[in-house]
Amino acid sequence: MKTAAELKPGEKAIIKDVNNDHPSAHRILEVGFTPGQEIEYISGAVFSDPMAFSIRGTIVAIRKNEASCILIKK
């Protein structure tokens, strides 16, 4: 299954699920990364970590490791 961490800059995807086992999962859901939402990977810092995603009308930066718990379909 693809995760948000594998997106390339400018690529969009729809969130399929958020892996509940990740310790940041609940906060990631709370800031708006919920299944069905469209995200776009805007840009990343050096080594693409952290990554900035557009979500629900704003931009949220999360670590690559945290992005990897967001499961997507393109």
Place this chain on the structure above:
Amino acid sequence: MHTDQKINVTEKKTPLISLVGQPNSGKTTLFNFLSGKNYKTVNYPGSTVEYSISKILSKHAIDANILDSPGIISLIPSSPDEKISVNSLHSHPEFGTPDLIIVTVDSSQLSRHLLLVKQLKDSGFNVIVALTMKDILHKKGFDISEKRLSEMLGCSVVSIDGKTGGGIDKLLKSINENIINEQSGREINLLRLPHNKRKDSLLEAYREIESIEKEVLYSRNSDDNNKAVNLAKINEKLVVLNPSNTQNRPDQNTLALDKILLHKFWGLTIFAVVMSITFTLIFWLASPLMDLVNEGFTIASDLAVAALGNTWYGNLVSSGIISGVGSVLVFLPQIVLLFLILGLLEDSGYLARGAMIVDKPLSKIGLNGKSFVPMLSGFACAIPAIMATRTITNKRERFLTIFIVPLMSCSARLPVYALLIAFLFPPETPWLGGIAMTAIYIFSIASSLVIASIVNKFSNKLSGDSGHSSFILELPAYRKPKFNVVVAKTLSNAMQYVKKAGPIILYLSIILWFLTYFPNHSPQIDTEGKQEDEVSELINSERIATSYASTFGQFLEPVLKPIGLDWRVGVSLVATLAAREVFVSSLALTFRVTDTGDDMQSSLLQAMKNATIDGTDQKLFTIATSAGLIVFFVFALQCISTIAIVRKETGSWKMPAIQLVMFTGIAYIMAFITVNGLRLLGIN
């Protein structure tokens, strides 16, 4: 699972209104509109969570207290500090339960911000929604129906213009109606949301919010409306759940700017440039102001001596109290400038990007992108810097940041470096001095990072419970900073510095004054053929040479000898415990420099050149010992105020004790290596 609270609000008391909102939702701007500048900042007892409280401005004609709480994302806390914020929202230990909550909601990202509103309503709070950032929503081509939103949420909804304050009168009317309702004797039954992290209930809440969003948002003109409908239809076919829609696009200008500012290469370059400019501004703009403060206090001190005479109490007032107050206030210009620039960067939206850019390298050594602002502030003063670590949610990362902040080269070290560099490099080549100064800063940054990574590897005990490391940060839309809000915040931060650091530095400088003034308070000297000024300076020098401080300095001499110093420098080093920059003036005292003002530095430099170690021909200040002293100052923790603030922020003496022993130990060892290494190389 639910804890019920029954609070009876029939008894007459000043109503309490709490302001709640997500970070970047315009909460502080609204608070300033309602409270003016007369607010006080209070800590939640026993913690570092901070609140601002104020009466509503009298011109608004509402008798109520308004409480500005820290920004929260959700009522289900994810860190200890958030837990305190949420608990005190329900029942603040000092102010009780709010009669009314005003929650700020960014209308351009409605669904994200309605989550908090929904949680507050579900908990039974009496809520008014203040819609902000409508200009951004309009730019996206959308508008919002307040009436419909109010019906669907079941609470009042008012739009606020953050720039002009438009809508405040409507909000006040709404507050008035609500408070009158409350005082008619209704009981508030508060439900505590279960603190477990249920995914399904969260998703359910979001589904409900999304259906509200669809009802209340509409396109601003009919043309767009058709497009939106078409787009929605197309998306419905493509996506089963929640079609992507245009109101969920971030601000277009922001996206365009981020293409450059978050670019892998340009982003980093611009970041470096912004930081260099920040630094330069802090030091260059502040230095004439700092000179002005210094001069003001010198004049005040002279006036005190003139008024009270050259007596012990005259001296206490001039050298102890006035100089003590002066040594606190001299850093104020720099601290104000630092907070002003950081405030403007934060309000414009750039600071969050900065934190993102440095998160990766900092996380390698156990820090966090959010450690970056405190570390930067540390170059002005460790005290506000350590207070700024509160934004770091992970305790281990926060403690590690607090641990290394005192290693940032704070502005109090600057006069010391300036003196020693002036001693090492002839005035004909000022650029050499400039290079040396830059080298000192780079050296201090590099060594603090090395120390952080070592401490990170070997100590899990620093913070105890650690939790997992995380970096989730909203990058808010770029906008023109609101100058008055930034200024208000800057002044409040500056006041906090004065209040927290002030008393301790003042007491200490009085104690140091005592140690340098007694027991031989009126020494006899040969006054023949000398001018009055000279006589009084000689008396001062004689007094300090026979003082308790000097006795203590001599007691330290065996320790100082290996790094090439003698008791006179020792006295100055003891004096630096109050404030590092005291080093220069106390050195002038112990070397019996009789000039003051502009000439003081040149005559002090001359005295330093001539000084020999007691009873020998060996020069005291050599290249080796001066370089050693610089290295000593880079590492040593010679600041009582820092120790006090670390104790306060970490809740125990453990961290400041480790810092004191470790940093001063490293300082001593490094100075020893520098001095003796240079001597071995034949540089003396």
